[in-house]
Amino acid sequence: MSDLFLPVILGTARPGRRSQRIAHAIVDMLERRGITTELIDVADVPLTATGRAAPSLERYRETAAAADGFVIVAPEYNHGYPGELKLLLDSEFAAYSRKPVGIVSVSSGLMGGARMAEQLKAVTTALRMIPVSPAVHVGRAAEALDDRGAFASSSLADVAERMLDELEWYAASLRTARTAA
Numbered sequence: 001m002s003d004l005f006l007p008v009i010l011g012t013a014r015p016g017r018r019s020q021r022i023a024h025a026i027v028d029m030l031e032r033r034g035i036t037t038e039l040i041d042v043a044d045v046p047l048t049a050t051g052r053a054a055p056s057l058e059r060y061r062e063t064a065a066a067a068d069g070f071v072i073v074a075p076e077y078n079h080g081y082p083g084e085l086k087l088l089l090d091s092e093f094a095a096y097s098r099k100p101v102g103i104v105s106v107s108s109g110l111m112g113g114a115r116m117a118e119q120l121k122a123v124t125t126a127l128r129m130i131p132v133s134p135a136v137h138v139g140r141a142a143e144a145l146d147d148r149g150a151f152a153s154s155s156l157a158d159v160a161e162r163m164l165d166e167l168e169w170y171a172a173s174l175r176t177a178r179t180a181a
């Protein structure tokens with residue numbers, strides 16, 4: 001049993017978003033590892049471009065401050081990340097510093113949102129997060145999960161487990177280092 005807290009950010013508010021089921025699959029994988037997690041749904045934190053926000057923003061900031069690291073699950077929209085995800089990420093800064101982030105990109109195409117993931121890597125680095133490898137690129141999102149909501153492809157399940165291994169390692173190591181600093 002780990003005492004890490006690794007929330008999962010679902011980065012799209014689009015009605016009918018397939019990324020939601022992928023985010024739940026990652027939450028399930030974390031829970032099977034005995035890790036405390038929760039889903040942060042970008043749709044629950046309405047934001048405007050000026051940063052004025054609903055009271056739920058305060059809850060987001062507290063969750064980000066308590067987190068030892070993050071997973072971001074986001075779709076690729078026109079080769080980029082959803083605008084609402086950027087607004088959510090930009091609403092905080094200090095709480096991300098020196099914490100790892102695993103990126104899970106989602107698309108209906110074959111490339112699995114890899115272009116979006118590269119852009120998100122640059123953004124999260126600017127926020128002083130540490131993006132871990134490998135990123136998980138989920139293509140053909142409609143067929144990616146089985147009836148139980150787990151990754152249907154063993155290679156995708158394997159890469160997701162390896163990403164979570166790295167995330168756990170960095171989360172534990174960086175927490176120790178932050179505490180000592």
Ligand SMILES: Cc1cc2nc3c(=O)[nH]c(=O)nc-3n(C[C@H](O)[C@H](O)[C@H](O)COP(=O)(O)O)c2cc1C
Pocket residue numbers: 012014016017018019020075076077078079080106107108109110111112113141142
């Ligand atoms: C506005 C918009 C732009 C999109 N652009 C891309 C894209 O650039 N590349 C891609 O592979 N799929 C693209 N898609 C399809 C998404 O990959 C697909 O909807 C997938 O299910 C993940 O997004 P979702 O979580 O919103 O369902 C786009 C979808 C929308 C709604």
